[in-house]
Amino acid sequence: MPLIRRGPPGPAGETPASPDAARQDLLSGDPLVRRRGVRSLGDGPEAVPTLMEALRREGDPAVREAIFTALAALPEAAEPLASLLRSQDAGLRNGAIEALQALPGRARSLLPGLLADRDADVRLLSAEIARGLPAAEATALLCGLLERENDVNVCTTAVEILAEIGTPDAVPVLRGLPRRFPGAPIVAFAVDVATKRIAGAQN
């Protein structure tokens, strides 16, 4: 019989490294060792500063993924993750959005501030985070944003998200939006699509 039975895993199986050893691993030149370091660091809130520091210097996608997955399990990471929305690195920004969507409890408390940020890019990315909240809550937040928002890109992003997850409560705010952007036909187009989709979802 060519099929052979593998022995049970024993001491040869991987044993978790100590936190100190894990921190040393994070400084290795080998991405496999750095990834092991991330996964050995533990899942307590004390790991957040070390993981954030490692994330800022990490270039390997597999190590970054391990760091973001670890952070997305730690509610204490929400605020540091939100700071990455200002990063010039698209990978960091997108990773932060996904991780924050996995932390709706903490993201919820940060979103009102983020959606009112003076940086339009932060407001736009924060609208994506709201997509992960329950529909009624996301609708309220995004409608609040639309009522005061002057940036056309932020508005169209919020409208597109409402087209997917918005409730009928969004319709009055949506209908009023094109009047504020007479020079941007894309807004009227996006609003038309969104209101039809929301109405369709109700039928």
Place this chain on the structure above:
Amino acid sequence: MPADKPDQPGSPDIRIADHEFRRFRDFLYRRTGIVFGDAQRAYVERRLADRILAAGSRGFSEHFARLLVEPDELERLISAFTVNETYFYREDYQLRCLTSTLLDRITARKRRGQPIRLWSVPCSTGEEPYSIAIWLLENWPHVDSWDIEIVGSDIDVQALKTAQDGVYSERSLMRLSRPLVAKYFTALDDGRYRIDEALRGSVQFSQVNIIDQGDTGLWRDMDVIFCRNVLIYFDDMARRTAANNLYDSLTPGGYICLGHTESMSRISPLFHVCRFPEAIVYQKPGEGGHD
């Protein structure tokens, strides 16, 4: 607090209140990664009430307290929520892909004497790892030239016991031809079939929770992982954790096969998508490069 009346109660004596349902749901998620929404409340309540009665507990609170200190009852409870009927040669297009493409690529970068390692997780009651073994013996011409290790793992200890016993109903064998059943099984007096002793001895079974890094960390250097029809029951975070764990268990260049309705691309950016004529599989980057 008065208990809510479930849609279809498992027992007239057992009621699960809203806050108890939420507490139990969160507990089950942390232990298994399986997500139950409000829409599945009646399903969850029926199974939970059955366990409460079978274990002799007087109600939810007592039973929940027992779950925290009685590993055997926890195992039985997990078993009640993870029973997944399967059968031999299910999704056999992936087995065809294994022997027509994947194994050639895997052996091309292996030295003679290095084993080929295949992992079925979760393996439920063993039909999948035994199917892999039978398929290889029947369809891979190089099967005698390589050492092949097959591991079957599941979170459900009761399912693993069934797998190790290797006794199956006629229904489990419905996709196998009569000659294959005659070749690899012995008919028992009760109408069921016992799998060949040598096959039974060739598969290593073990308890593994795929969202537990400590469990999956014990299994490394896998060439192909079959992880079918389980991630669909997980939420985004548990899926991502499982993907990271499976990535670390694969050898560089190794493959992962998911169920036909599942897509790793929506879960994790860690893997390359490989579109072969028989199946789409996902590859860990590394040695040998992207196929």
